[in-house]
Amino acid sequence: MESLLDFSPLVEEFGTILTGFWSTIRLTLMSGILALIAGTILVAMRVSPTPVLRAAGTIYVNTLRNTPLTLVLLLCALGLSDTLQLHLSTDSPTNYYWWATLGLSAYTAAFVCEALRAGINTVPPGQAEAARAIGLTFPQSLRMVVLPQAFRSVIAPLGSIFIALTKNTTIVIVAGYIEASSVMKQMFDDYGGTLPIFLGFAIGYMVLTLPTGFLFGRLAKRMAVIR
């Protein structure tokens, strides 16, 4: 029973754990940036005057949003990479890293798109009407008037998406890339599923997610468009 609160595995494996969390951070940042870019393109498609683009955007969002992330990542790793032999790098871990990043960002982009679309809906119609009245075209009014305001009103939801993305990187375990949750699984196999190991990793994730939430919350307040 005295081993129940034994924190020594955490100390012994500290280097491995840090490497694991560093992988988590890299995955989160890279997929976050890619998802933001892809999500912005998707939302432009979904509000454009061209019906084909609108339909394509809608189909993409509905497909990705309703598929489990586990399936998306498995399809990337087992399907595209292993079955179809599409390798993004000759180095095996790098290859799986990029497939995992692509899977995560493809999935997250659908949610970014929906958040931005909700943001566009919060921009008062008068803004877009005024943009049209001074002769701005659709791309111009979107770029200079609507999207800047939409982005500022969705900072908080984007923060939620970013936090969810941080937590979702754990699912990369199915795509064969080693990050914090696979390190925890390995430690459970080596030392048994002790409470200290679980708490250590839980705190590790909270160290990543809680400040992110705090930061985005403050940013949202500071950047809010006063109406």
Place this chain on the structure above:
Amino acid sequence: MSTSVLFDVPGPRARLRNNVLTLVSAVVVLGIAYLLIKGLADKGQFAGRLWEPFLRPEVWTGQIIPGLVATLEAAVVSAVLALVFGIVFGLGRLSDHTWIRVPAGAVVEFFRAIPLLLLIFFAQAGPATISGYTVSVPAFAAVVIGLTLYNGSVLAEVFRAGIHAVPKGQSEAGYALGLRKGGVMRLILLPQATTAMMPAIVSQMVVLLKDTALGWVIAYEELLNFGLKQIPANFGNLIPSAIVISLVYIAINLALGHLATVLERRSRRSRRTTATVVGTPAAVGVGGGMD
């Protein structure tokens, strides 16, 4: 703002331009689709023998449907337990007693801040180590425990938001009539809050259903396991099988999502409640939500 405000009603030149744009984008979209399909075809993924298993009834009755049943079982059991967990801790966070409110808040925030997969791993490996006996937790139980704790915490936030969405005058009127705390909650707040939070609860069910796929990691035999492990093991058709399985997931989730939209529209119209409709709860400390 509706999207149509973004652009003028097109005149003749704009119509021409829009038509050209439609044509160009159609060509681009079709081009991408063509490249995808050609890429798959070049790798022989459209060979009849890979797709033929899905025409056999025994593949459906023996693998896909049992998988779907296992997925739904895990989803329904955890949904019910998560609702109970959500009610208990949601009401706990609203309590007037600090010694109930603070622990309930800590539990809810803890389970919302950590990844679901960590909970599932711990639920599977923890009991044996901690009790010192050889306890083997079935994969089903581990999935259900993880889903219950995580989604229950999210639902606790939904409940809290739902109760808060009922205008203050309602509970004040209740107290003025001589009701006690329990009576105000049971007779006035809960009935009105329920209508307001139904859409958010149903949306959370979509998240829960998708998360049952995490059972893959600990080898719980659900839809994903049958679709991406067992069927491809028999027929060597991983990609066709993944496509069929994702269509099953998409169909179920679209139906649930549609239900949420219908409920939301109905409760916005409803005169049974004075509360405003509750959105998806924030991830740790910020507004909005995704999973």
